[in-house]
Each structure stands twice: as C-alpha cells, then as structure tokens.
Amino acid sequence: xxxxxxxxxxxxxxxxxxxxxxxxxxxxxxxxxxxxxxxxxxxxxxxxxxxxxxxxxxxxxxxxxxxxxxxxxxxxxxxxxxxxxxxxxxxxxxxxxxxxxxxxxxxxxxxxxxxxxxxxxxxxxxxxxxxxxxxxxxxxxxxxxxxxxxxxxxxxxxxxxxxxxxxxxxxxxxxxxxxxxxxxxxxxxxxxxxxxxxxxxxxxxxxxxxxxxxxxxxxxxxxxxxxxxxxxxxxxxxxxxxxxxxxxxxxxxxxxxxxxxxxxxxxxxxxxxxxxxxxxxxxxxxxxxxx
Numbered sequence: 001x002x003x004x005x006x007x008x009x010x011x012x013x014x015x016x017x018x019x020x021x022x023x024x025x026x027x028x029x030x031x032x033x034x035x036x037x038x039x040x041x042x043x044x045x046x047x048x049x050x051x052x053x054x055x056x057x058x059x060x061x062x063x064x065x066x067x068x069x070x071x072x073x074x075x076x077x078x079x080x081x082x083x084x085x086x087x088x089x090x091x092x093x094x095x096x097x098x099x100x101x102x103x104x105x106x107x108x109x110x111x112x113x114x115x116x117x118x119x120x121x122x123x124x125x126x127x128x129x130x131x132x133x134x135x136x137x138x139x140x141x142x143x144x145x146x147x148x149x150x151x152x153x154x155x156x157x158x159x160x161x162x163x164x165x166x167x168x169x170x171x172x173x174x175x176x177x178x179x180x181x182x183x184x185x186x187x188x189x190x191x192x193x194x195x196x197x198x199x200x201x202x203x204x205x206x207x208x209x210x211x212x213x214x215x216x217x218x219x220x221x222x223x224x225x226x227x228x229x230x231x232x233x234x235x236x237x238x239x240x241x242x243x244x245x246x247x248x249x250x251x252x253x254x255x256x257x258x259x260x261x262x263x264x265x266x267x268x269x270x271x272x273x274x275x276x277x278x279x280x281x282x283x284x285x286x287x288x289x290x291x
Contacts, residue, residue: 001128002196004203007146007163007210010134010290014092015101017108019085026084029064034091049079067106068123078113097175097281098260103131133158138290140164142207157258161256169250174274175281176239186229199229218270220265221251227252227289247273 022028027049031040042061049068071079079085089108092098106124110117116130117136130143133156140163146155163170206222215218227238230253239262240251249265264270273281 001145002200003145003147004200005134005207006130006143007161007192007207008134008143009163010137010139010141011093011099011288012290013091013097013288014135014175015092015104015108017105017112018088018090019112020087021187022084024084025082026082027079030088032088032090033094033095033288036090039095044078046084061263067120067124071109071115071120074115074119075113078115089154096178100131100134103127104135107132107135108210109234119153121204122154124196126214129154129156140192142211161211163211165213167219167265170216170267171285172264172266172270173254173283173285173288174270174279175261175283176243176249177279177281178260182194196233199233204227216220216265221262222253223250223265230257242246244277 025046027044027046029040029042029044030038033039040060042057042064044061044065048065049072051069068079072080089105091101095101098124101127101238106121109119110120113120117132121129121132127145128145130145133141133143137158139160142157142159142161144157146157148154163259203226206226210219210222213222219226227240231238236255236257238251239253239257244251247264247270247283249267249270251265252263254261254263266273269284271280274280274282
C-alpha cells in the first residue's frame with residue numbers, strides 16, 4: 001500500500017470471464033463457484049451501467065455496476081452499442097478463500113473493456129494492485145507501488161523473478177476458515193500507520209533476501225522478522241502467537257491479517273496438526289503456486 005517491495009506468487013487457482021453478445025439491450029450476469037453452481041445472478045438495463053445507478057437489490061449488484069461504470073468512463077466505447085451481453089464468471093476456488101476473487105474479476109473486466117486494470121482498480125476500489133499483477137503474470141514477481149501526487153496515476157514496478165526454493169516442499173498454505181474483507185483491512189491499516197519509511201527499507205531488504213534464500217532456517221528468520229514489523233505497525237498480534245503457539249515452524253499472515261491464508265513452514269506435513277486445531281485446508285506449495 002505504501003511502496004514496500006513485495007514478493008508475489010500467482011496461484012494455480014483463478015477466475016474466468018466469458019462474454020457473448022446478444023440482441024437484447026440488457027446485461028445478463030451469472031457467477032459460478034468452483035462446483036459450477038450459480039452463487040450470483042442478476043440482469044441490468046444498459047442504461048444502469050451508463051448512469052452508475054446504485055438503487056439495486058444487493059451489494060454485489062451495486063459493486064458490479066460500479067466496476068462496469070468506471071470501466072465505461074475509462075473507455076467510452078465500452079458497452080456503448082445497442083446490443084447487450086450474456087456474461088459468465090467462473091471461479092476455480094471457494095469464494096471464502098480470499099485468493100483475489102475481486103481483483104481477478106477487475107482484471108478480467110479490464111481486458112474485456114480494453115482499459116488499464118490498475119486504473120480500474122484505483123477508481124473502483126482501494127488497494128495496492130499487487131494481485132492485479134499476479135493475474136497478469138504466470139511466474140513469481142516482485143511488485144512495488146509507486147505512489148503519485150495530484151492528478152497523476154500511481155505506477156507499478158513489476159519484475160518476474162526466479163523463486164523456486166529448494167525447501168519448497170516444506171512450505172504450506174493454511175486457510176484460517178474466514179475470509180477477510182480487504183477494504184476493512186486497508187482501513188484498519190490506514191488508521192494505524194503514519195511515517196514508515198524506515199520499515200519500508202527494512203521490508204525491501206527482507207523481500208530481496210527471501211528471493212535469494214537457500215536454506216529453510218534463513219527463510220523462517222525472514223518470515224518471523226517480517227511478522228514482527230507488521231505486527232508493530234498495525235497493532236495486531238501475529239497469528240502464530242494467537243492461534244498456534246505450539247507450532248514448531250514459522251507462520252506468516254498473507255493479505256489482510258486475521259483471515260484468509262497463512263504461509264507455514266514445516267519439515268513434516270503439518271496437516272494433522274492443523275486438522276486437530278480445526279483448520280482442514282492445508283495446501284502444499286506446489287499445489288497452490290502456478291509453475
């Protein structure tokens with residue numbers, strides 16, 4: 001959010017968007033979950049999109065219209081004809097997982113509208129844009145937000161990197177059974193953080209060392225150091241001290257603290273440990289990360 005260098009790993013899981021033109025001047029939208037079951041469905045008059053009309057049945061419809069309206073502002077030719085569309089969005093992971101369902105949708109809509117996905121995110125939501133970068137790459141990347149003042153748009157420094165650690169069989173992703181609201185996480189962060197130039201430099205160094213790390217013990221030390229820095233900045237306890245004090249490896253929060261996934265390190269498969277604690281989704285590194 002404030003320009004620290006981050007290491008980002010695109011996942012095998014994602015979201016697709018299929019768009020078919022129709023003769024009717026309406027937009028028919030269906031969203032499917034990972035089991036191909038419709039979890040959201042609505043239809044809109046094309047005039048609603050042009051006006052950004054928000055008096056709709058539910059928050060999902062309002063947010064969708066907001067994104068489409070912003071996309072149309074960025075590209076006036078988008079959705080400007082007389083025909084309508086049948087649109088289907090499909091997730092390949094459970095919606096509760098918090099793997100970027102909103103950001104991948106924004107990236108897909110940006111591709112459809114032929115607009116800059118970062119600009120669409122910036123105008124429709126708040127966020128760093130790092131998960132937009134993940135949606136646009138099939139390899140590990142470093143991501144850095146370059147914040148601009150005034151009317152200038154923020155810029156993004158994205159570089160593909162070689163991150164394929166020898167100890168990756170010791171890395172696991174564990175779902176904490178609740179999806180965090182990214183917007184609320186950002187607001188909480190903003191309330192707690194002021195001048196963090198010193199911490200940003202330290203995090204930049206940690207990220208660079210993580211990429212080059214050859215030994216699990218060194219990687220764990222970097223994870224622990226990163227957790228201590230963020231914990232102090234946002235005034236929240238690290239998840240390990242809250243939930244997993246007796247776990248032998250390292251645990252690092254991902255995304256908004258307190259939910260979604262954590263990255264864990266373990267020399268043995270930790271599935272039984274986390275299952276005994278009530279956390280049954282434990283995914284090895286190679287099953288989560290896109291190669």
